[in-house]
Amino acid sequence: MKKTLTRTTEDLALYLQKLADDKVETSISWRCLNCGETHSCNLLEKVRSVKNEYLVGENKPDLSLFDLNGDLFAAIHFLKRKSIDTTMQEAYRGKCMYIQIKLETGDDFNSLSQKLQKPDFVAICVNPKCETCSHPMQKVILWIVDGCCWKCEGDMKVAAVEAGMSRGGSYVGPERFTLNEIEIARNKGVVIATHYSNTQRRSYLANSCPHCNAFVGDYYLFTEYISTTGYGDVDFEKIEAGYYCEPCTEPRFL
Numbered sequence: 001m002k003k004t005l006t007r008t009t010e011d012l013a014l015y016l017q018k019l020a021d022d023k024v025e026t027s028i029s030w031r032c033l034n035c036g037e038t039h040s041c042n043l044l045e046k047v048r049s050v051k052n053e054y055l056v057g058e059n060k061p062d063l064s065l066f067d068l069n070g071d072l073f074a075a076i077h078f079l080k081r082k083s084i085d086t087t088m089q090e091a092y093r094g095k096c097m098y099i100q101i102k103l104e105t106g107d108d109f110n111s112l113s114q115k116l117q118k119p120d121f122v123a124i125c126v127n128p129k130c131e132t133c134s135h136p137m138q139k140v141i142l143w144i145v146d147g148c149c150w151k152c153e154g155d156m157k158v159a160a161v162e163a164g165m166s167r168g169g170s171y172v173g174p175e176r177f178t179l180n181e182i183e184i185a186r187n188k189g190v191v192i193a194t195h196y197s198n199t200q201r202r203s204y205l206a207n208s209c210p211h212c213n214a215f216v217g218d219y220y221l222f223t224e225y226i227s228t229t230g231y232g233d234v235d236f237e238k239i240e241a242g243y244y245c246e247p248c249t250e251p252r253f254l
Ligand SMILES: [Zn+2]
Pocket: 032, 033, 034, 035, 036, 037, 039, 124, 125, 126, 127, 136
């Protein structure tokens, strides 16, 4: 197996070198363990040379990708294990992009060149980092759901923000929107108006019906609008609206 893998990584190195020489866009995408999102990049954009089993410090990645200055840009490991090993990234932290691909019996040049496009683990998060705690931030997703008014059954667009516990819940209504999010939602045709709650004895912003002025409280926002998008018969849109930091309690935006 060892010998075969060496031969295969030799072939892969030659293959990647040719793609780099020809400046072929070679995009890879991966599910990020830091933020849970899927990131992608052009792996070979800055790469000028590719070597297999090249000694990098005390480590010998299966493939090493070097940039124009001869600096290590990415290290790729093929792993003969069932699960990924995130501790191996430590040796490369701050030095280069670290990529891990799980090997399965029968893997050959074709299957590995396919797997390269969707690595099992990439130790990099492309999202901006929080200025307070330096944790990679997550995208704020603004949902616009083409729903109906619960009262008059007329067309009613409803907006919600998905920003985790940093906003006190998975999905929140306009009351906890930023000014920017309110503006985006209004531009998409959502009516956001101030309502007075007798039970809570206070005024707050809520998604409102353009026909009868009924409004949607936070509880019904999820059960009556967001969750219905899962059935496929409701049109909805998801808009990226900045970033937030989950570990920090206060929302932060760029
Ligand atoms: Zn990420």
